Amino acid sequence: MSKRAYNFNAGPAALPLEVLERAQAEFVNYGDTGMSIMEMSHRGAVYEAVHNEAQERLLSLLGNPSGYKVLFIQGGASTQFAMIPMNFLGQGQVANYVMTGSWAEKAIKEARLIGETHVAASSEASKYMALPELQDIKLSDHAAYLHLTSNETIEGTQFKEFPDTGSVPLICDMSSDILSRPFDLSQFAMVYAGAQKNLGPSGVAVVIVREDMITDSPKHLPSMLRYDTYLKNNSLYNTPPSFGIYMINEVLKWIQEKGGLEGVQELNRKKAALIYDAIDSSGGFYRGCVNAEVRSDMNITFRLGTEELEKEFVKASEQEGFVGLKGHRSVGGLRASVYNALPYESAQALVQFMQQFQNSRS
Template structure:
């Protein structure tokens, strides 16, 4: 098999060695006589995987002791409603930074639960920039401030974090979690779907501070109450066993190659390769995003015409570079460079971009 380069926005590329480890142990996990995906989630065999994954998240992401790490189903999208159901009082409100399509979806769901105040909305400019972190201040009486760390469609990424004081900061980190160090202690709650940087789709990480859990609303269905999962180590019901196992393997590899500091350099190097071509193209390639907030995970760019963009995507696909078409809502092109994309892969894209420009200019 000749593996193609996966630039899709998700599910993302995963390390080949992780696939090989899964292949080796899929039918029989270790010498257990069973596949892990048919083994009881109450067994010692699975417990080692489950608690091992949580332990690695704590270690690699430097999660303080006063935070719980939860592994939930439902995708990150479930968190759009679950957060306000737990933390948005009927007589209160929360604050939102609407920085792109994903924060807009979360905002729309939160409005169905309660009152939402918008601190910033980038729609009028096409979601190509962010507010200065120092300008994001919670409104009086706010229950929490909600941001999205990286917008996969628009290609904007926070480079610094707002200081919201006593009002907890909540963040959707689905598309850049563990791509660089984060001061977890600045946040009341962080969540992320695993399928961009950490594993296959099916498991969502929630990192929530203990005192935030005390604010959960009463009377919710059991699964929708964060305390249910915190009290049961995310084993209240059958967890998404396979995605958790795969994520654990990804995390083990991350630890072997130097942890998040090494991953941050890896991601900067990849993004620089592509952005350098864009910036050195004299306008043939154009990134619409404010340079201060360009994403290292999702590099969005335009060519001089839509016809050239179609030709670019078609030719790249024929050369085994998949997923470079921009999201249907914005058009253009997009290269997603998540954790497991190699520097060599990003370099191959950069060289293709140079050759395409030379040919078509």
């Protein structure tokens, strides 16, 4: 095949080549059915087996914790921003949020439309280039839950540990770092993620939730906005994004083949360290954006001396086959997203390009 791009897109993002090739081989005729997985009934045994296998494989990668269910919901993480307060913010309760950047801000904006909210901690004073200390998170009275964003895709920060919230449910948006490292699911009442960064293609949100949280959703909500609808119908109440779920299952297989979460974490740390070292050893030509202790292993943000030089960097990188290195429009700068599927060789190629670009401007 022709040379593949060095894909540093923030999402939709790179998928493992092995997964794409498997999907290609099965695309027209899945399991000798004479049909693509996209053409068959979601009520049929063949698709349901894939659907159930994806749920089971995901929980297996997390150690098969008891009492948790996997839901597949359309609308991405953005729909979850509204569904969470709709389902969990009761009368007389307060939704608590940790404000750490662009995606945390979007989540709390939706919650404010539903009911009373409280910012339990914020890193706004640092322009979101740091994260609050866990001990500085102060829950309100009558807290319904605490919501935080594990990894801010745009700013490039990542929580390395999570708070102990006691009896208050902890809910986490893990869209940009889910399954990039081991974590203790039992700390959380719910974690969720849009699939298009580390899990598969866009179109699916994966929700992993304690079953006791969702057995009886508020009766006034429409069916498609109630978590118990998905629980009672195994996420098959309506036609699911079947191809996306099939791809998630294939990505989960790939993660298992890489040694599970420990295996992908080791590779992710090597990729991130390689690029951060190139930034830090550049003598100030490249400058990391966020505080070093909370740097993300998934989204590496950095700047050059001027915006004009950054534009030259992006243009030159695109000519060399790099994709997605321009920073988010809301913050500017540069960003390399190095999710699970990004090959180590792509990180090496980026570091080589960065050194060549610096030498050409010195």
